[in-house]
Amino acid sequence: MNKITNKIKFLTIISILIASFSIAVTSAYAQSENPITFSVSAIIPENQIDENLSYFDLKMDPEMEQTIQVMITNNSNEEITSYIAVNSASTGINGVIAYSEHGIQDKSMKHSIEEIAVVDTPEVVIPANKSTVVDIQLTMPKESYDGVILGGIYITAESNAENEESSSDGFEIENKIAYALGLKLTETEKQVKPNMNLKTIEPSLEAMRTAVNVKLQNSEPIIMKNVMIDAQIYKKGESEVLHSAKTATAEIAPNSSFDFVVDWENNKIEPGQYRLKMRVEYEDDYWEWDEEFEIKDDTSSSVNDEAINVDDEFPIWIFIIAGVGILSLLLYLAFIFGKRSKKDEDK
Structure with a gap:
């Protein structure tokens, strides 16, 4: 009887260990069942500047009107609904060009692509394993411009069969994906000189962690790539770097503004006087700033209160150690029970 009891205990512990590892696998699998897939391709017109590109790179003229076309292919085995919008290009945190937000227009932007491009049918139903062509009407401004107008044709799709599923764990899964296709419009070949401005410096939360955001602006109609940004923050009157980012x-x-984040390493942001030294380099041009700024008590308190684990009495590494300790204990108990079972069998 003792042998059977020990074996049951041993198998129970092993089952618990196996189950704890299989839960995560099961959850991940449940969220990937029956995915919808679709593809998007530009039907390249004659006024394409670079025919090797898969997105629209068009040579335009003032007041020019043109219809461009996008083919959307439903690669899944069920009907989908696709939603099409034209969005101005924006710059995300720390410098990433994105096309997912509508209605963003920097003060430096003279012509918004959202005013130039109109989607004929912003919502289309596409049968399983079929394609649909969507027309987009372009109407250029009267006055000529130098540089580029940049945006993206942003397309989302969702299944008509099951827009929302529930996994075995009870979590809702939204079966929806998105695709962005670039749309760049150019009228002249004149080279535009870049310009960067420093707009604001203020504390913030990024991924629920304390930080200071430095808002930068590209005020010209030029795409800037491989830009070097280097920032250091000091306490006013001190020479030691408090926090930095590069x-x-x-x-x-x-013509976009964005936040460059200086991580505060999840320390409390103390109110007081600070100094920012920053340098931005793009090709042969560079911009430098040496600015003093103040963080007020109410602002720092608000950020600190909402941050996760700021000066927490139980840092995350404690939970990691505790988890490893519990797992080690379970393995040790499994070993002991296994050893006892073997002794009982040998008697």
Whole structure:
């Protein structure tokens, strides 16, 4: 009887260990069942500047009107609904060009692509394993311009059969994906000289962590790639760098503003006087700033209160150690019970 009891205990512990590892696998699998897939391709017109590109890179004229076309192919085995919008290019945190947000227009932008491009049918139903062509009407401004107008044709799709599923764990899964196709419009070959402005410096939360955001602006209609940005923050009157951030791969959309994040390493942001030294380099041009700024008590308190694990009495590494300790204990108990079972069998 003792042998059977020990074996049951041993198998129970092993089952618990196996189950704990299989839960994550099961959840991940449930979220990937029956995915919808679709593809998007530009039907390249004659006024394409670079025919090797898969997105629209068009040579335009003032007041020019043109219809461009996009083919959307439903590669899944069920009917989908696709939603089409034209969005101005924006620059995300730390320098990433994006096309997913509608209605963003920097103050430096003279012509918005959202005013130039109109989608004929912003919502289309596509049968399983079929394609649909969508027309987009372009109407250029009266006055000529130098540089580029940049945007993206942003397309989302969702299944008509099951827009929302539930996994075995009870979580809702939204079966929806998105695709962005570039749309770049150019009228002249004149080279535009880049310009960067420093707009604001203020504390913030990024991924629920304390940080200071430096808002930068590309005020010209030029795409900037492989931009180097280097920032250091000091306490006013001190020479030791308090926090810093650097990148050499930033991409900045024309006529756009974005936040460059200086991570505060999840320490509390103390109110007081600070100094920012920053340098931005793009090809042969560079911009430098040496600015003093103040963080007020109410602003720092608001950010600190909402941040996760700021000065927490139980840092995350404690939870990691505790988890490893519990797992080690379970393995040890499994070993002991296994050893006892073997002794009982040998008697």
